[in-house]
Amino acid sequence: MTAAWAARARTGFVAPVFLWLGLTVAAPLALVFAVSLGESTQGAPPFEWSLTLSNYALVFSDTLYIGAFANAARIAATSTAICLLIGYPMAYAIARAPERKRGFLLFLVILPFWTSFLIRVYAWMALLRPTGLINSALQSVGLASEPLELIANEFAVHLGIVYAYLPFMVLPLYSTLERIEGSLVEAAHDLGATPSRAFWRVTFPLSLPGVAAGCLLVFIPATGEFVIPDLLGGPDTPMIGRVMWLEFFQNRDWPVACAIATLLAASLALPVVIADRLRATTR
């Protein structure tokens, strides 16, 4: 390729996309930060430009917001751990399956990702309600005398997150596990390692980049999740994504909603950096 063509191509291909990304990604995020420094008013739109930190002061002084941040991080972290515990054996089983079967097994993992998120959450509402399928089944076989409280609590939120995000854990785990040479594991066996020792000393360390990627793909969106805590959660453990939603739609306080969004985006940048470092060191 000639240098002149390359230069023309760079401008021709990169410039329109840069313009598009600047207008649709960078400018909107910058505006969120700008509005977070504004003052709430009664007008339309309900804020005035300003340079005040009072919205951040409010978020940091009110235990509702701090508590919702902590709840979201804790619930997302435990759900991510459960996803890893369920997803790792699944990914490993697919990677060890005969090659002609892998495509189909992988398709079965991806298919739920294509089907509506809202409908997958709705499916659990039908199962978990006091008059839902699980409770009717338990009562009809006499295992419960009255309906168990399966919905509108933290248990249901964990279940919903694990259910909705499991494919995001399995896919990156599969792609690292599939690339690990079988000969390395066999060598460990030949040198006398027990299967569990071979797994923990060879396979697992080599799969760490996939573990990191999978955990990030679950943890980050789960922390800001709105639909799952709204439909499956209860009032006791508010999560920050839903608190921000209510601040915006119910209180119509755009500056506080933007301050929460800014803090959430900034705190989610941290796990990305950690994972990036982790990947760099394991390579």
Added chain:
Amino acid sequence: MSGMQRGLSWLPTALAAGFVFLYLPILLLILFSFNDSRLVTVWAGFSTRWYAELLRNERMIEAAGLSLGIAAVAATIAGVFGTLAGYALARLGAFALRPLFALLLLVPMVLPEVILGLSMLMSFSALERLIGWPAERGFLVVALAHATYGTAFVALIVEARLRGLDPAMEEAALDLGAGPLRAFLRVTVPMLAPAIASGWLLAFTLSLDDLVIASFVAGPGATTLPMLVYSSVRLGLSPQINALATVLVISIGLLAYVSARRGAQRRSLST
């Protein structure tokens, strides 16, 4: 191989249990869409009455039409920008500000949707103050917001596909005197067609499925299908929603299956 299987005999069982967990709730949902009772949990015989009711529900049909139109426009815009972006990442090497370019493509994929939705509403609102558009946030506004979200996913698929394609064909076209645009449109795009098609399909389904971003940006006049489903689900379970869910799950499942099969065939032909 036999050595590797030692102590791992429980793995297929774990995989099967995982699939039961992933599919059982959806299968029960489909089963109960054919239930003759209004109660979502008591089986009262086979019936298709909820499908008939769904077809008579004008608000639902209208919302479905709006969502399908938005998804088609959003996926097409995302297809154009995503293809250009994927090409830039795979073929143009270290252009100026490449790390920023890659970051801006990554952000919509990883940030929680509530932040994306809020940010897009902030920019449409600022735009309205500046130039008076969009005064009513309807079809086009939601489509543009969804296109932003979809661009990143199309770029990811196109970039991955281009990395697996030999650049020799494109170079040959250039050596034979085709201009960069002509070489791109006549050689690269046809080779990429399957990747662009699956990227388009993914952007389409992401748009069709989105509740959060649409709720933030859409004005009172535009209610998409997920927004309508969400508001009726909040009021309680309804067998009509089961019927709608069945239609969506089966049609999207078939699309995904066809797209996966075509992808597999292309791969086996090209190797």
